[in-house]
Structure formats: structure tokens, C-alpha cells
Amino acid sequence: MTKRDFYEILGVPRTANSDQIKKAFRSKARHLHPDNMDSGDESAFKELAAAYEVLSDDNKRALYDRYGHDGLAGAAGGFDGVDLGAFADLSEIFSTFFGGGRGGGGRRSTVERGSDLKLELRLEFSEAIFGTERKISIKRLEACTVCTGTGAQSGSQPVRCTTCNGAGQIRQATQTLLGQFMQILTCPNCEGEGTRIEKACTVCKGKAQVRTQRDLEIKIPAGIDHGARLRIPHAGDHGRRNGPPGDVYVLITVNDHAKFVREGQTIHLQQPISFAMAALGGEMIVDTVDGEKPLRVPPGTQTGTILPLKGHGAPQLNSPNLRGDQLVHLIVETPTKLTSEQKRLLEKFADSRGDKLSAPKFKRPDTASSANSKPSPGKSSSIKNPSGKGSSGKADSSLIDKIADVFKPKEGASEN
Ligand SMILES: [Zn+2]
Ligand SMILES: [Zn+2]
Structure with missing residues (x-):
């Protein structure tokens, strides 16, 4: 950065006294201030401020007079890349210039x-x-289409604001240490419009x-x-x-949805299956958001088993081809009504497995399911009725429970 001579910047002779320097600064500052729409020049203004900062200070001016810009380099850090914040004693002027009312650079x-x-x-x-x-x-x-957005009644036109004379902004004199400065404010009368409406449009x-x-x-x-x-x-x-x-x-x-529950891209469906299907396996038709789809159920399926239907979940947002999965949660249904024929078959089935359907009087009813070939499988039924186990009152329904136990999962189904 080539440094212009400070006296030249301020336009004063080297012999100027402090009053002359101050006066020159004021007049040039008004002219160059960035809020001055006609002649404002921010970099020239900064240069002016830097010159004034030095020449208004007797010590700095003496250094400058003797050694030029170099003389200030050590003392004041130099003036390359002038930082407005560095001029502490000018802060009042700067706040006047750059303070609050500067929005939009003084334009409307x-x-x-x-x-x-x-x-x-x-x-x-x-x-x-x-x-x-x-x-x-x-x-x-x-x-408003009636007044075409002017707000004025048809036939009338918005008139020039007399407060700001149509400029939309007003100059306000502010007294500072260094004299009077002009501040540019939005006109309070027309709120920056520059015009005022005398006859308001009746529609808007x-x-x-x-x-x-x-x-x-x-x-x-x-x-x-x-x-x-x-x-x-x-x-x-x-x-x-x-x-x-x-x-x-x-x-x-x-x-x-009546059937589906969505969790992000995954769609859950609870699907009841018959216990014959659960035991024997097979294929069934289930609902998906894409319509009915076949689902293969493996033999020996437990309640709570989750089978996925790939690609039948929700799509990823903005990538409709990336679909999540549908998860089918199987619930093995125990029949609640049996014909005598079905009952006979189930009894036969139980008999063939050695399942005992009645318990000795003084033993826990649990033992029936111990036929499941494991020493402690009573767990699954004890989950169902942990306390009232001993009562033999409801013989019929407990019989059904026990048949159901045959199909029940050994490690309790996670949810549902
Ligand atoms: Zn209108
Ligand atoms: Zn106005």
C-alpha cells in the first residue's frame, strides 16, 4: 500500500495548526463519509481518518514530521490495512457514522x-x-389489484412526502466532539416510501x-x-x-393404518397364523402396501417369529426406489372352539407325543408340558398364569392352554 502524505490527504500545509487540521478533517469527513450518497467513499474516508488520527496528536505528528510513515510504524503499529476500531478517540464519530441508523446503506x-x-x-x-x-x-x-399496489384510491395518486421531499429519508444533524455531522434516517412520515397516500384505496x-x-x-x-x-x-x-x-x-x-404400523422405512404387520400352519409350515397370503403377497412360513414356527418381506416397506425420501422392508410378526392362534372331531384328533396328537392332558391331583399342573422332552419347560405356561396355577377349577380352558403349549415358543416370544 503506497501511503499518501497525511497533509496532502487532509489538504492542509505542513504548517497548519490544530484548528486548521480539525476543520479540514470535518469538511472532508462529511464529504467522504460512506453514508453520503453522492460523494461517500469508504476507503478514502478511512485514509482520511488515519491521517487525522496522526496529525491531531502532537506526539504522533512530531514523529511523522521527522520520520514520515516509517516513524509511526513502531509507535502506532503503522496504518497498513487501516482498522477503524483502532481509532479509539474517533469512536464517537464512527458510531455516529456507522451506528444504528445505517441499514441499507442509507437507501430506501x-x-x-x-x-x-x-x-x-x-x-x-x-x-x-x-x-x-x-x-x-x-x-x-x-x-391489491384495484390500486395496483399503490394503496391509493383509483384516480388519485400517492403524493410526494413533504417531510422528506420524496427521498424516503431525512438528514439529521448530530453534534459530536468534532462538530456537527449529518446522519441519514428513514423518513418517519412516509416510512421510507417517499410518497404518502391521501385518499386510501377502499379495497385494501x-x-x-x-x-x-x-x-x-x-x-x-x-x-x-x-x-x-x-x-x-x-x-x-x-x-x-x-x-x-x-x-x-x-x-x-x-x-x-388399520393393519400397518410404520417405523421409518419399516412397516410392521401382525399376522395371525393357524397353529397347524405354525407346526407344519406352508405358504400364506399377507397384505402389504403393494397388495397381497405370498409368504412362506417354515415348519415349527413360533409365535412372535418375524418374517421379512423385502422391499415392501416405505421408500427413502427422495429416493423412491430404495424401499424398506415389511416385517411380518406372526401370532400363532390357538383355536377357541373345537368340534368333537377336532378335539379327538388333538387328543390323539397329544397322546402320540406322550403329552399328559390331566395332572395327578397333588402335583402342579405344569407337569403336563414337561412332556415337551425338557426338564423345565413349565416356564411358558407359568408366564401365562403365574399365581392361580394350583386351582383345578377351570379344567376345560386349561386343557386348551396345554395343547397350545405344544406350539408355544420355548424362549418366550419377544413382543406382541
Ligand atoms: Zn388497494
Ligand atoms: Zn417521507
Whole structure:
């Protein structure tokens, strides 16, 4: 960075006294200040401030006079890459210049982004899985068509604001240590519009915007889940004074399904199977979100067994081809009504396995299931009725329990 001579920057002779230097700085600072829309120049202003910082300080000025810029390098750290924050004693001026009211660089800063709109959308279970298209109705703020967004009654025009003379901003004098400085503020009378409405449009009441009902076609992506939030960019309230529109957020709720329970990309289904199927194995038809599908049940299937149906779960959001699985939770159903024929067959079956269906009077009824060839299989039935075990009152239902025990899992089924 080539350094200009400080006296040259301030435009004063080397013999200038401190009053002359101060005066020169004030006048140039006003001219070069970045908030000055006509002649503002931030880098020139910083350079000016740096020059003034030195020449207004007797010690620094003496160093500068003797050694030039080099003389300051050690003492003041030099002025390469001027840092505004370094000028502590100028801080008041800088806060006047750069403080609060500077938004938008002094230009009209009242453009407003439109508000976001939120709404809820309820989907059926399968709509969330496969995605869908929906029409939603929103009421958003748009420019009033009657006054074409001016807010003024037809025939009349917005008139120039007299406070700011149409500029939308006003200059306000602020007294500082170094004299008076101008601050540029948004006009409080017209809020930066530069114009005022004398006869308000009767439709929008001068607000220039009206709430308008709009139907939007939205695409619900496959795999969306309960609680998801869809953003529709730029579909919200239009911004005032040509500001950008807000967004629409759609909060997704998904109805429960009578059979399926979704957990992320996995779909769970509880599927009852007959105990003959559980014992013998076979093939059955189960429901999936893709329709009925065959499911092979292996022989000796226990209640609580989970069989997967690959690729019949929910798709990954935004990758509809990546499907999760459906998990079929099998529940072995014990028949509650038996014909005498069925009863006879089951008794025969029990007999063939050596299952005892009645217990000796003074022994625990558990022993019946010990026919299951293991020393302590009483567990599964004791889960069912841990306390009332000893009572022999309900002979019939306990008989069914015992038959069911034959088909029950040894290590208790996880859930269900
Ligand atoms: Zn209007
Ligand atoms: Zn005004």
C-alpha cells in the first residue's frame, strides 16, 4: 500500500495548526463519509481518518514530521490495512457514522420480505408411502389489484412526502466532539416510501395488499412421514414494496393404518397364523402396501417369529426406489372352539407325543408340558398364569392352554 502524505490527504500545509487540521478533517469527513450518497467513499474516508488520527496528536505528528510513515510504524503499529476500531478517540464519530441508523446503506430500506405461511396437511397412510399430489388452499397477501399496489384510491395518486421531499429519508444533524455531522434516517412520515397516500384505496384500505385465496398444487414426495415439514419456497405472503415473498410450510400428519404400523422405512404387520400352519409350515397370503403377497412360513414356527418381506416397506425420501422392508410378526392362534372331531384328533396328537392332558391331583399342573422332552419347560405356561396355577377349577380352558403349549415358543416370544 503506497501511503499518501497525511497533509496532502487532509489538504492542509505542513504548517497548519490544530484548528486548521480539525476543520479540514470535518469538511472532508462529511464529504467522504460512506453514508453520503453522492460523494461517500469508504476507503478514502478511512485514509482520511488515519491521517487525522496522526496529525491531531502532537506526539504522533512530531514523529511523522521527522520520520514520515516509517516513524509511526513502531509507535502506532503503522496504518497498513487501516482498522477503524483502532481509532479509539474517533469512536464517537464512527458510531455516529456507522451506528444504528445505517441499514441499507442509507437507501430506501423499507422493502419487506413477505411472511411465511403455515398449514397442516393430513395424508392417508399409503399417500405418505407412495407420495401424491394435493391441492392446498392458502390465503396470502398479494398486491391489491384495484390500486395496483399503490394503496391509493383509483384516480388519485400517492403524493410526494413533504417531510422528506420524496427521498424516503431525512438528514439529521448530530453534534459530536468534532462538530456537527449529518446522519441519514428513514423518513418517519412516509416510512421510507417517499410518497404518502391521501385518499386510501377502499379495497385494501391503503395497505396496498389484500389477502387472496390461492390454490396450490403440491407434490408430496414418496416416503414422507408423520411430522415432516414441507417447504414451498416463495409461495407465502408477497413482500411489501416489491419485497421477496415468504415461503409456505406444510406440516404433514399421517393417518394411522388399520393393519400397518410404520417405523421409518419399516412397516410392521401382525399376522395371525393357524397353529397347524405354525407346526407344519406352508405358504400364506399377507397384505402389504403393494397388495397381497405370498409368504412362506417354515415348519415349527413360533409365535412372535418375524418374517421379512423385502422391499415392501416405505421408500427413502427422495429416493423412491430404495424401499424398506415389511416385517411380518406372526401370532400363532390357538383355536377357541373345537368340534368333537377336532378335539379327538388333538387328543390323539397329544397322546402320540406322550403329552399328559390331566395332572395327578397333588402335583402342579405344569407337569403336563414337561412332556415337551425338557426338564423345565413349565416356564411358558407359568408366564401365562403365574399365581392361580394350583386351582383345578377351570379344567376345560386349561386343557386348551396345554395343547397350545405344544406350539408355544420355548424362549418366550419377544413382543406382541
Ligand atoms: Zn388497494
Ligand atoms: Zn417521507
